Amino acid sequence: MxxxxxxxxxxxxxxxxxxxxxxxxxxxxxxxxxxxxxxxxxxxxxxxxxxxxxxxxxxxxxxxxxxxxxxxxxxxxxxxxxxxxxxxxxxxxxxxLAEVPDLSAAEGDWRAATRLWARRCLDLYRAHPWALAATAMRRQAMGPHQLRWLDAAHAALEPTGLPAAQRHQVFVLVVGLVRSLAQQTADFDADQDREWNRLTAEVLRRHADRFPALTRAIAEGAFEPDGTDPLDFGLDRILDGVEALVAGRP
Amino acid sequence: MxxxxxxxxxxxxxxxxxxxxxxxxxxxxxxxxxxxxxxxxxxxxxxxxxxxxxxxxxxxxxxxxxxxxxxxxxxxxxxxxxxxxxxxxxxxxxxxLAEVPDLSAAEGDWRAATRLWARRCLDLYRAHPWALAATAMRRQAMGPHQLRWLDAAHAALEPTGLPAAQRHQVFVLVVGLVRSLAQQTADFDADQDREWNRLTAEVLRRHADRFPALTRAIAEGAFEPDGTDPLDFGLDRILDGVEALVAGRP
DNA sequence: GCTGTTGTGTTTACGGTATATACAGTTGGT
DNA sequence: ACCAACTGTATATACCGTAAACACAACAGC
Missing domain, CATH: 1.10.10.60 (Homeodomain-like)
Known part of the structure; x- marks a missing residue:
C-alpha cells in the first residue's frame, strides 16, 4: 500500500x-x-x-x-x-454507545457474559443500521463510551484466564460475528429483498453448472430460516473453540 | 419516506x-x-x-x-x-473478485480449505481497503464472481457433513472474522496510528478507574503484536468450535 | 449510393454536498 | 463603558451525481 x-x-x-x-x-x-x-x-x-x-x-x-x-x-x-x-x-x-451493557448478571460466567455483550451489541446495530457504514473505515478516535464497551468485553473474557492478547483476539472474533449478522439484516425491505432473491435465483439457475456447491446448498435450504438464532449459533461455535483453548484440549 | x-x-x-x-x-x-x-x-x-x-x-x-x-x-x-x-x-x-481462490490443494480437508479461502479473502481486503466500505451496506446484487466465492466457501465446508443452513452460518462466521481483521489493518499509516495510540493511551490513563479491565489488558500487552497471526488464531477457534459440532461433542 | 434509426460522446444546467471567509450581534471581564 | 471573545449568519467556492438537449457516427434497409 x-x-x-x-x-x-x-x-x-x-x-x-x-x-x-x-x-x-x-x-x-x-x-x-x-x-x-x-x-x-x-x-x-x-x-x-x-x-x-x-x-x-x-x-x-x-x-x-x-x-x-x-x-x-x-x-x-x-x-x-x-x-x-x-x-x-x-x-x-x-x-x-451511551448505554453500556450491564454484564453483572453474568458475573464470573464468561460464556454468559460474552453472550450478553454480543447480544447488546447486535441490538445496537439493529437499532442504528447506519452505524455499520459509519464504522466501516478504521476510526482513529475512541470516545469514553466506546472504550467502556471495549472494557466490558475484556472484563467478560477475563475469567477465561487467557492472556490479554488472546482475549483481544476473541473480542475481534465476536465483533466480527456481530457485524456480519448486523449487515445481513440491515435495511431489510421484505418486498425488495424478495424481488432480488427471485432474480438472483433465476440467474443462478441459468448458470447452475458454474456454482455446483452453492446450487446444492440452496436446494438444501441453506438460506431458509431454520428457527435457530444465528447469533446463538455463531457464539456457540466461537465459545466452544475458546473453551477448547482454555481447557488446553489438543 | x-x-x-x-x-x-x-x-x-x-x-x-x-x-x-x-x-x-x-x-x-x-x-x-x-x-x-x-x-x-x-x-x-x-x-x-x-x-x-x-x-x-x-x-x-x-x-x-x-x-x-x-x-x-x-x-x-x-x-x-x-x-x-x-x-x-x-x-x-x-x-x-475476479480471481476466485483455488481450493483444490485442500481437497477434502475442510479445515485447510476454509483456511485457504479466508486467507485469500483477507488478502483481497488488504489489497483493496475500499472494498470494506463499499460492501458495508447490504448489497442486493450479486455478480458471478461474488457467487463463485460463495460457492467456493460452501464447497470447502461440504465435507463437514453439516446441514446447508449451518454451513452457511459458519460461512458468516468466517467472513465476519476476515472483515473484522481487515478493518483493523485498513489504511494503516504507522506514524498517524502511533500518534492516535499515544493520545488515546494518555486520555485512558487519566480515566483508568473507569476502565479497569481495559487498563489491565493494556498493561498485559493486549495490543502488542504477539507473533501469532490473528487470522490463524481466529480460524483455529472457529474451526475447533465447528469440529466440536461435527463430532457431536457436548 | 442514400436515408433514417440508433447509439455515441459533449455541453450545459440543476440541486445537492462540505466548508472557508467575512461579517454583525451579544455577552462578560475589566 | 469598553473591548475581547464568542455567537450565529450570509456569501462564496469547489466539488458531487445526474437530467436534458444536442451534434456526430455508423449500420440497416432501400
Whole structure:
C-alpha cells in the first residue's frame, strides 16, 4: 500500500484535523468560554439530532444543513460546536454507545457474559443500521463510551484466564460475528429483498453448472430460516473453540 | 419516506433502479447493439479504472469525472455504460473478485480449505481497503464472481457433513472474522496510528478507574503484536468450535 | 449510393454536498 | 463603558451525481 492515504469511508482523510482537539471533543474535555453569548446548542445535542435523522432516513440524510435545520439554525452554526462532518459522525457513534451493557448478571460466567455483550451489541446495530457504514473505515478516535464497551468485553473474557492478547483476539472474533449478522439484516425491505432473491435465483439457475456447491446448498435450504438464532449459533461455535483453548484440549 | 428506505451507504437508495438491468450488467448479459458508433469503453474497463483509482487514493477519489478523465472523456460518457455510480461500485467489487481462490490443494480437508479461502479473502481486503466500505451496506446484487466465492466457501465446508443452513452460518462466521481483521489493518499509516495510540493511551490513563479491565489488558500487552497471526488464531477457534459440532461433542 | 434509426460522446444546467471567509450581534471581564 | 471573545449568519467556492438537449457516427434497409 506504499504511501499512506488510501482511506475508504466518505469522511475525513487528507484533512489532518487536530487529533487532540477531536479527542477533547469526544471526551467532553474542552473548557468552555466565559465570554460571549450563551451557546444555543452543544455537540451532544447536535449529535443526538443527527442520530435521530440517521435512524429515520439513513446516514445519507445526515447533512450539515439538515441537522442544522432541526434546530432552526444555519448550517454554518454547527461548525461552532463540531470541527466538521467526520467528527460529527464520531460523536454520533459515541452517542449511540451511551448505554453500556450491564454484564453483572453474568458475573464470573464468561460464556454468559460474552453472550450478553454480543447480544447488546447486535441490538445496537439493529437499532442504528447506519452505524455499520459509519464504522466501516478504521476510526482513529475512541470516545469514553466506546472504550467502556471495549472494557466490558475484556472484563467478560477475563475469567477465561487467557492472556490479554488472546482475549483481544476473541473480542475481534465476536465483533466480527456481530457485524456480519448486523449487515445481513440491515435495511431489510421484505418486498425488495424478495424481488432480488427471485432474480438472483433465476440467474443462478441459468448458470447452475458454474456454482455446483452453492446450487446444492440452496436446494438444501441453506438460506431458509431454520428457527435457530444465528447469533446463538455463531457464539456457540466461537465459545466452544475458546473453551477448547482454555481447557488446553489438543 | 414512511416505510422502507433507511439505507446507510453513500450510494443508491431512493432511486429504484431496474434490478433486472443491474443484474444483466453484472452478468454481462446485455445484448450489444449493431447500429451506431463503436463504443470506446466498456463497463469492465470503466470498473477497472475506478478500482485503480480507489486502490491508489481511496473510494472518495472515485467520482464519475475522475474516472472519466482516466479515459479522456466527459463524465456523462460513463452513463452510456453504467446506470449510475452505485452500479459502478458494484462492478468494482465484482471486478476485484475476479480471481476466485483455488481450493483444490485442500481437497477434502475442510479445515485447510476454509483456511485457504479466508486467507485469500483477507488478502483481497488488504489489497483493496475500499472494498470494506463499499460492501458495508447490504448489497442486493450479486455478480458471478461474488457467487463463485460463495460457492467456493460452501464447497470447502461440504465435507463437514453439516446441514446447508449451518454451513452457511459458519460461512458468516468466517467472513465476519476476515472483515473484522481487515478493518483493523485498513489504511494503516504507522506514524498517524502511533500518534492516535499515544493520545488515546494518555486520555485512558487519566480515566483508568473507569476502565479497569481495559487498563489491565493494556498493561498485559493486549495490543502488542504477539507473533501469532490473528487470522490463524481466529480460524483455529472457529474451526475447533465447528469440529466440536461435527463430532457431536457436548 | 442514400436515408433514417440508433447509439455515441459533449455541453450545459440543476440541486445537492462540505466548508472557508467575512461579517454583525451579544455577552462578560475589566 | 469598553473591548475581547464568542455567537450565529450570509456569501462564496469547489466539488458531487445526474437530467436534458444536442451534434456526430455508423449500420440497416432501400
Amino acid at each position: 506504499a504511501g499512506r492515504n488510501a482511506r475508504s469511508g466518505k469522511e475525513q482523510q487528507d484533512k489532518p484535523r487536530d487529533p487532540q482537539a477531536v479527542l477533547a471533543l469526544l471526551w467532553g474535555e474542552q473548557e468552555q468560554p466565559t465570554r460571549g453569548p450563551k451557546p444555543t446548542l452543544s455537540p451532544q445535542r447536535i449529535a443526538a439530532a443527527a442520530v435521530e435523522l440517521a435512524d429515520a432516513q439513513g446516514l445519507d440524510a445526515v447533512s450539515m444543513s439538515k441537522v442544522a435545520a432541526e434546530f432552526g439554525v444555519s448550517a454554518m452554526a454547527l461548525y461552532r460546536y463540531v470541527p466538521g462532518k467526520a467528527e460529527l459522525v464520531e460523536l454520533m457513534i459515541e452517542s449511540v | 414512511a416505510g422502507r428506505n433507511a439505507r446507510s451507504g453513500k450510494e443508491q437508495q431512493d432511486k429504484p433502479r431496474d434490478p433486472q438491468a443491474v443484474l444483466a450488467l453484472l452478468w454481462g448479459e446485455q445484448e450489444q447493439p449493431t447500429r451506431g458508433p463503436k463504443p470506446t469503453l466498456s463497463p469492465q474497463r470503466i470498473a477497472a479504472a475506478a478500482v485503480e483509482l480507489a486502490d491508489a487514493q481511496g473510494l472518495d477519489a472515485v467520482s464519475m469525472s475522475k474516472v472519466a478523465a482516466e479515459f479522456g472523456v466527459s463524465a456523462m460518457a460513463l452513463y452510456r455504460y453504467v446506470p449510475g455510480k452505485a452500479e459502478l461500485v458494484e462492478l468494482m467489487i465484482e471486478s476485484v
